[in-house]
Amino acid sequence: MKKVREGYKMTELGEIPGEWEIKPLNKIAYKIGDGLHGTPVYSEDGDYYFINGNNLNDGKILITNETKKVNEIEYQKYKKELNNNTLLISLNGTIGNLACYNSEKVVLGKSCGYITLKESVNKNYIFYALNSNKIQLHFYKELTGTTIKNLSLDTLRKTNIPIPYIKEQQKISSILSSVDEQIEITDNLIEKMKKLKKGLMQRLLTKGIGHSRFKDTEIGRIPEEWEVRKLGDISLLITKGTTPSTYGFDFVDEGVNFIKIENILDNGKICSDNLLKISYECNEKLSRSKIQENDILVSIAGSLGKSVLISGNILPANTNQALAIVRLDKSNYSVEYINYIFSSRFFKNYIDKISTVGAQPNLSLQQVNDFKIPIPCYDEQQQIASILSSVDKQISQYESKKEKLQELKKGLMQKLLTGKIRVKVS
Known part of the structure; x- marks a missing residue:
């Protein structure tokens, strides 16, 4: 059995200072409840926002263009006991998101719980305690429901908090x-x-x-000295990869990096945390799609238009058929400049105009070749x-x-x- 440090005591939440207490949330709150189990009458010119758990983010109430409004009559029908000592918490969907209520004009929906605390505790401290890994893990262990998971008010009320x-x-x-x-x-x-x-x-x-x-x-309108060129005319190679299993290969623990769309982040970088690997033998078999430094990868299936400029630290690497490999003539064209073009409105407008929309949007290699660029x-x-x-x-x-x-x-x-x-x- 682990020895407890002097001045500390062992509790259901682990070791805490001896003078601290463990209290369930309902002992430090006047009221714990949730919002309206139903739909109010919406009003475009209403003064109150109808919010649910998905409106809670990073400690604040997030209002979007999609957030509905209600008028004073609906507010008076469904208002809750909220004050500046109230915390809001998401009860289904994204569980456990919290926000501090600061007199915002809102009506709560059923997935938005509220905890109106007593004056004997500090609201911000309880906010951080509820956001701690230990308590968030407790919430997830206690979820109910099958398709949609829910955090019950009973669980919330019984949740123990360390209180200094x-x-x-x-x-x-x-x-x-x-x-x-x-x-x-x-x-x-x-x-x-x-x-x-x-x-x-x-x-x-x-x-x-x-x-x-x-x-x-x-x-569009561009400087008089500039040219408009097709991507294919300024590239040495435009190709794509294939799936290793096509040739009987499986992914391996160590080997050559295999880059997929989900590895390309929105900021134009590669997330290496979840990179798959193929064997060196497989890489040789898939020689057409061996990636080189300064190649540009462009997504052409599913989430169209993501791009990344390849640096040497990710090599050796290969890819599949959802990413086009663009290898430029670097003697006359800046790979950095062309990569910025791929994240510009030029490429977005081109995708919107010609992409195939079906079960999965696609661009063909010919369409990538035909993409016109200001040069x-x-x-x-x-x-x-x-x-x-x-x-x-x-x-x-x-x-x-x-x-x-x-x-x-x-x-x-x-x-x-x-x-x-x-x-x-x-």
């Missing part, structure tokens, strides 16, 4: 809130840089750098790519900072919410 003295609760929540503030600041910087990049792409890929005369073309001189291609790349690097730095902050918060939550690290209070 109020001043320690306040100090713990203050520390975690300060990290959250830094995460939010970094998030805002990421969004700001993404908007900057979008604006720069729109301008640079249509107006270029330092041009004053423009011409109308089949792909500046080589130096200008490089300048444009350099400007956009500098913004991408800044975005990556902010994203890396956010990941580190999230890891810091995770570690602090594990230690502070269990009392492994004690905070000093006056």
